[in-house]
Amino acid sequence: MKRIAITQRVEEKKSYNEKRDVLDQKWIDFLLSIEIWPILVPNNLQYVKKFIKSENIDGVLFTGGNSLVRYGGDAPERDEVERFILNWALESNVPLLGVCRGMQIIQDYFGYNLSNISGHVGVRHSLDVIDNCRLSEALKRYSDVNSYNNFGSRKEDGNLLKIATSSDGIIMAVEHQEKNIFGIMWHSEREFPFRREDKLLFKDIFIGEK
Secondary structure (H helix, E strand, O other): OEEEEEOOEEEEEHHHOEEEEEOOHHHHHHHHHOOEEEEEOOOOHHHHHHHHHHOOOOEEEEOOOOOOHHHOOOOHHHHHHHHHHHHHHHHHOOOEEEEOHHHHHHHHHOOOOOEEOOOOEEEEEOOEEOOOOOOHHHHOOOOOEEEEOOEEOOOOEOOEEEEEEOOOOOEEEEEEOOOOEEEEOOOHHHOOOOOHHHHHHHHHHHOOOO
16 A cells, blocks of 8 residues: 555644644545555654654645645644645655645745635536646546635746636646646545545556556
8 A cells, every 4th residue: 555644734722722633534534445545644843854754655645724824824833844745745756745725835835826715615616627737637537626715826836837727717736847746626535425536536646547
């Protein structure tokens, strides 16, 4: 099984004076359904710096939840952990996929400016897929995708290319021009049952199966 490091959202429970790392259990079910072994990553940079060198990691998944601090979020520890891992993935050429917020931190890293958008929470969108990209074939399998985000971009920047947009022009998927860095704005884990299109997409990225 491929071993995929998976990041978690931060939730604060003030009545217990706790900050918690949280992951939807459906992510575990989804990844196991395609024979990927998830390795949970805590939002602790000191730990992650040692963890990433000692574990045999085949890929990285950035999950959703928490706005970036730059856009009003309150989990700076998550921002710094994911930025560190993104740097490591670029240097090591390890495949990395960002989902929703996970795609947004990739966009921010590569210089995209995000802004508040409407009409992208609790709705479905068709995809306008750009031809001749590495994931074009995989994305053309989708009839539509879910959407749960308040921030987005219409303009690409630098080496991070838009590869699919919604009908209103919001970038819904990206890939790096050279490295194995990808992002999607929909939540594969929130589909019931899990969709074949999502399973094939994850296999394309992490296992190399079409």
